[in-house]
Amino acid sequence: MSFSRPAVFAALLPLALAACGGGNDRPSETLAPAQVTTIGVNSYLWRASLETLSFIPMAQVDSAGGVIVTDWYANPSAPTERMKLTVTILDADLRADALRVAASRQLYNGSQWLEAPVQAATVQRLEEIILTRARELRRSTVIG
Template structure:
């Protein structure tokens, strides 16, 4: 099993871990996802993207432009491989085509990292996990 397949499998189950409310210091009240978000993209897709890919190291996050960049990460079960991802939030509405995930993979050969192909299903699985998490976030706030 390569690193990109492992991360898709591992991260697909992660979306249910975090709650839909942010909490500040001990005296602050909880603030909903939509109320706390001032970016130009859908707040549920934004939060769901951060939740779903939380095992990858975050490099940059631009809520106005809707781009989240993650840095390279290697996994013990896939030595000599590493992956990174970029998430694009494409809409201010919660829509199936409102998020795109690009996954990049490299393999190490004689100490040099070289680009390697990624199964297209990996990006689709991550997009579906983000959409599922976003729907959970939204329905939690509505109930």
């Protein structure tokens, strides 16, 4: 199961309301290691984060430090609201506590952008989407 843009939009909607696997001819039944550090952070979390946020312009992408900062993004259906995300991968292991998502939200009042609160459930849902995708990527990787 993978998450599409509508799923990510659905996760972000509350804001408006308040490495490919390698292998040989014989696939292995063993899961790929949970710790992959060739890029400085867990590659499954990294790829899942980039895929999940692929529709948002990126301001900073640092694979060695494990930080992704998006530019401001306004959903076309809510142009007076915009958001900016920071995803930080904190560990080389594929674990829930190795991922942190922070969000900023602004509303346009007709003349300027003003800070607005972000619902905690929105950030949690985005973390769940990224973690689920990272686990899918790990399962799909065949080691040989």
